[in-house]
Amino acid sequence: MQSVPRSLPNILVTGTPGVGKSTICKMLSERTKFTWREVSKLAEEYNCLDEYDPEYQCPFLNEDKLLDVMEGMMLKGGNIVDYHGSEFFPERWFDGVFVIRTTNTTLYDRLKERGYSGKKLEDNIQCEIFETLLEEAQSSYKPEIVKELQNDTQEQLLTNIDTIVEWIERWKESNL
Numbered sequence: 001m002q003s004v005p006r007s008l009p010n011i012l013v014t015g016t017p018g019v020g021k022s023t024i025c026k027m028l029s030e031r032t033k034f035t036w037r038e039v040s041k042l043a044e045e046y047n048c049l050d051e052y053d054p055e056y057q058c059p060f061l062n063e064d065k066l067l068d069v070m071e072g073m074m075l076k077g078g079n080i081v082d083y084h085g086s087e088f089f090p091e092r093w094f095d096g097v098f099v100i101r102t103t104n105t106t107l108y109d110r111l112k113e114r115g116y117s118g119k120k121l122e123d124n125i126q127c128e129i130f131e132t133l134l135e136e137a138q139s140s141y142k143p144e145i146v147k148e149l150q151n152d153t154q155e156q157l158l159t160n161i162d163t164i165v166e167w168i169e170r171w172k173e174s175n176l
C-alpha cells in the first residue's frame with residue numbers, strides 16, 4: 001500500500017516483557033495525547049488470538065489478522081504502539097522505534113513480582129541478555145530511527161519520557 005504523509009509520527013515502543021513499555025506508553029500518551037495501542041489488548045479485543053501455546057503459557061497471535069485491524073489506525077499518525085516484538089509490522093508504519101532496556105537483575109525482580117517462574121522467567125531474561133528485541137528492531141527498521149533507552153530507575157523513566165517527547169517535537173518541526 002502507498003504510504004501517506006502523516007501530520008503526526010507513529011512510534012513503536014518495544015522490548016522484553018517487564019522492561020517498562022506500558023509504564024512509558026501510558027505516561028507518554030497522557031503527556032502527548034497520542035493514542036496508546038497495546039497490541040496484546042488489540043489482539044484480544046479483535047479476536048486475533050489463535051490456540052493456546054502450552055510452552056509459553058499464552059495464546060498464539062494471528063499476525064495477519066492483527067495487521068489488517070491496525071492498518072487503518074496507523075494512517076493518520078499519532079500512535080504509540082506497545083509490543084514485545086517489531087519484525088512483523090510494516091516498516092512504513094513507524095517514524096521512531098524505541099527499544100526499552102533494563103539490567104538483568106532489575107528485569108528478574110520485576111518478572112518475579114509479576115508471578116513469572118520457570119521457563120517463562122528464564123526465557124525472558126535470556127531475551128534481554130541476548131538483546132533479542134534490540135536486534136529485531138535494528139534488522140527491521142533503518143538504524144537512524146531505532147533508539148535504545150535504559151529504564152531501570154524512576155529517574156531514567158522521567159528522562160525517557162522527556163527524550164521521546166523531544167523527539168516528537170523535532171519530528172513535527174522537520175515534517176511541517
Ligand SMILES: Nc1ncnc2c1ncn2[C@@H]1O[C@H](COP(=O)(O)OP(=O)(O)O)[C@@H](O)[C@H]1O
Nearest residue numbers: 017018019020021022023110151152153154157
Ligand atoms: N523506570 C522504572 N523504574 C522502576 N520501576 C519501573 C520502571 N519502569 C517500569 N517499572 C515497573 O516495572 C514493572 C514492569 O513494567 P511494565 O510497564 O508493565 O513493563 P512491560 O510493559 O514492558 O511489560 C511494573 O511494575 C512497573 O511499575
